[in-house]
Amino acid sequence: MSDVLLVGTDLRKSFGKTPALDGAGMSVAAGEVVAVLGPSGSGKSTLLHCLAGIVAPESGTVVYAGRELSAMGDKERSALRRGEFGFVFQFGQLVPELTCLENVALPLRLGGTPRKAAEAAAREWLGRVRVDEVADKRPGEVSGGQGQRVAVARALVTRPKVIFADEPTGALDSLSGEEVMRLLVGTARETGAAVVLVTHEARVAAYSDREVVVRDGRTREPEHAW
Amino acid sequence: MSIGHALLGLLETGPRHGYDLKRAYDERFGQDRPLAYGQVYSTLSRLLRNGLVEESGVEPGGGPDRKRYAITHAGVTDVAEWLVTPEKPQIYLQSALYTKVVLALMSGRSAEDVLDAQRVAHLKAMRELTARKQEGDLADQLICDHALFHLEADLRWLELTTARLADLGAQVAS
Numbered sequence: 001m002s003d004v005l006l007v008g009t010d011l012r013k014s015f016g017k018t019p020a021l022d023g024a025g026m027s028v029a030a031g032e033v034v035a036v037l038g039p040s041g042s043g044k045s046t047l048l049h050c051l052a053g054i055v056a057p058e059s060g061t062v063v064y065a066g067r068e069l070s071a072m073g074d075k076e077r078s079a080l081r082r083g084e085f086g087f088v089f090q091f092g093q094l095v096p097e098l099t100c101l102e103n104v105a106l107p108l109r110l111g112g113t114p115r116k117a118a119e120a121a122a123r124e125w126l127g128r129v130r131v132d133e134v135a136d137k138r139p140g141e142v143s144g145g146q147g148q149r150v151a152v153a154r155a156l157v158t159r160p161k162v163i164f165a166d167e168p169t170g171a172l173d174s175l176s177g178e179e180v181m182r183l184l185v186g187t188a189r190e191t192g193a194a195v196v197l198v199t200h201e202a203r204v205a206a207y208s209d210r211e212v213v214v215r216d217g218r219t220r221e222p223e224h225a226w
Numbered sequence: 227m228s229i230g231h232a233l234l235g236l237l238e239t240g241p242r243h244g245y246d247l248k249r250a251y252d253e254r255f256g257q258d259r260p261l262a263y264g265q266v267y268s269t270l271s272r273l274l275r276n277g278l279v280e281e282s283g284v285e286p287g288g289g290p291d292r293k294r295y296a297i298t299h300a301g302v303t304d305v306a307e308w309l310v311t312p313e314k315p316q317i318y319l320q321s322a323l324y325t326k327v328v329l330a331l332m333s334g335r336s337a338e339d340v341l342d343a344q345r346v347a348h349l350k351a352m353r354e355l356t357a358r359k360q361e362g363d364l365a366d367q368l369i370c371d372h373a374l375f376h377l378e379a380d381l382r383w384l385e386l387t388t389a390r391l392a393d394l395g396a397q398v399a400s
Contacts, residue, residue, distance in 0.1 A: 039385060182360065202381040203374055206352035213342070215388070220342065 005030045005194055006162060008051050011060035012217075020046040021057065022217035028162065033185055033195040035208035043217040044198045045166055051196060052085055052164045053077045065161075082111055086155030086163040086193070088184065090170040093151050094139040100146075101126065101135040104154045111158065125153035129183045145176030152184050156191060163188055166198045174203075181207045229261065230269050231308045234278060234301050241282045241296035244270060257369060270295055278304055327387060331398040337391050341384050348384070352377050 006028040013021040020043045028034050028051075038044045049055035051062055053069045062069040064084070069077060086107075087093065094103045104122035109115065126132050129149040134142045142150070148168060155163050168184060169177030185207045188195045199205050213220045229251075236242065236250050244266050252260040273279040278301035285292035297305075323344060330337040352374055359370040387394070 039389060202349065202352060202378045203356075205349060206356040206374070208353075211349055213345070 003029045005032075006051060006062070006064050006196075008047065008062045009060055011047065011050050011057040011062070013046055013050060013055065013057045019217050021050065021060075023060075024214060024217055024219045025060070026051075026212045026219050026221070028194050028196055030161070031189070031192045031194055032210075033188065033197060033208045035205035035211040036196060036198045036214060037200065037202075037205050037211050038214035039200065042214045044214040046217075047214060047219070048164050048166055048196055048198045052087070052162075053081055082107060083158060084161045086158065086160035088148070088151045088155045088163065088165040088168045090167040091144075091147075094147060094154070096139050099136050099138055100131070100142065100150045103139065103150060104157050107154060107158045121157055122153070125157050126150065128156075128187060129153045143176070144172050145179060148172060148176070148180045149183060152180060152187065155184075156187055156193070159191055160193055163193050163195045164198075165195060167200070168197070169199070169201065169204055177201075177204065227255075228308065229265065230273055230278075231305060233266070233269055234273065234297055234305045235309075237279060237295060237297040238302060238305060241294045243285060243292055243294045247295070254365065257366065273301070277301075323384075327391075327394070328398055331391075331395045337395070338388060341388050341391075345381060345384050348377050348381050352381075 004027050007025070008027075009025045011021045011024045012019070022043075024043060024047050026034070026036070026047070036044045036047060046055060050057045050060075053062065053064075053072075056070060064080065069080075072080065094100070095106065098106065101119055101122050104125055105113075105115070105118040108118035108121060113121075123132070123135060126135055129152050131142075131146050131149045131153070134146050134150065139147055139150070148171075151168075155165075163184070165184060169180055172180060181204055185195065195208075197204070197208055205211055210221075232251060232255060233247055236247055236254075242250065244263070247270075248261050248263060248266045251266075270279065274281070274295070278298060279295045280298050282294045282296035285294065323340075326340050327337045330340045355370045355374050355377075359367050359374075362370070
């Protein structure tokens with residue numbers, strides 16, 4: 001496969017005696033939107049966490065842009081996650097004490113961008129995902145759909161190369177979920193970011209370019225041999 | 227889908243001639259299947275025969291196809307009844323897919339491959355509908371959503387059946 005950005009190979013991970021991944025693997029090309037489908041407990045979130053360097057697999061490798069994640073130190077891996085990866089989760093990802101604007105600016109601030117510049121960029125992103133009006137509100141004061149759009153803005157503000165989205169519409173009604181998906185995939189395509197999209201909903205997966213199915217900790221890609 | 231009732235419903239907004247009716251129908255309901263002229267005129271003559279529409283004049287210079295049609299009181303009653311009569315829920319108990327899964331299990335082939343191939347085809351169709359929805363107007367969005375929800379229901383069945391293949395295999399073998 002050409003232009004591969006991220007590859008996980010033969011990943012194994014257990015939680016206690018329960019195996020979550022049992023030789024799973026997948027690849028993501030630059031700018032590609034890949035859905036990871038599977039039933040609850042199949043291991044799809046663990047796969048995402050391994051690919052994003054949040055969880056270390058017991059065996060197997062994750063290679064991002066030619067660099068193996070397990071060979072990196074914690075500091076280097078954190079810097080990679082902050083600078084090159086963006087994250088959108090189902091809920092609980094925004095810092096409740098900060099305003100929405102400060103939440104979006106946070107990844108830039110952690111990367112050393114001065115406050116004024118970080119907040120200017122954050123304001124621009126809130127506009128792009130059409131929630132300018134919540135800039136000064138705290139996450140607890142906005143709707144679920146608005147909160148997810150703020151999360152999308154926060155994931156994209158550093159212009160990451162890969163966005164990891166774990167059930168990004170899981171807590172939303174159909175209409176809000178659709179709006180979030182349109183914005184997430186639309187803005188990712190505009191900025192050239194790849195998206196790894198974990199979902200159990202086919203309508204959400206339909207925004208992807210292709211899908212990988214996880215069952216019992218193993219991946220299945222019938223259309224895509226690599 | 228009852229074309230006669232759809233035409234009657236369109237005529238409730240005012241009299242129209244056949245060409246006008248076809249255009250209005252195609253615009254609102256015929257995205258994938260525009261009406262053939264013959265179908266419009268045969269439906270109109272049936273509605274006329276049943277007293278649900280009447281001729282309400284001829285456009286100047288027009289031939290037979292320039293006749294204007296208006297809905298009658300009987301036609302309005304008919305549309306009203308049709309609107310509140312629920313459509314029959316479509317239940318696919320004789321699913322070709324179920325048959326394929328059982329036959330795959332009986333013959334020792336991979337039923338998972340059968341289900342996977344179908345999932346790929348379903349998701350492909352869903353991607354096309356999603357793309358069309360994003361480019362279309364509200365009418366397109368509603369039509370595509372209807373199809374998307376149905377395909378999603380099929381996919382949920384595919385997933386559940388995949389999870390039950392071991393049990394199903396044991397039953398088929400016994």
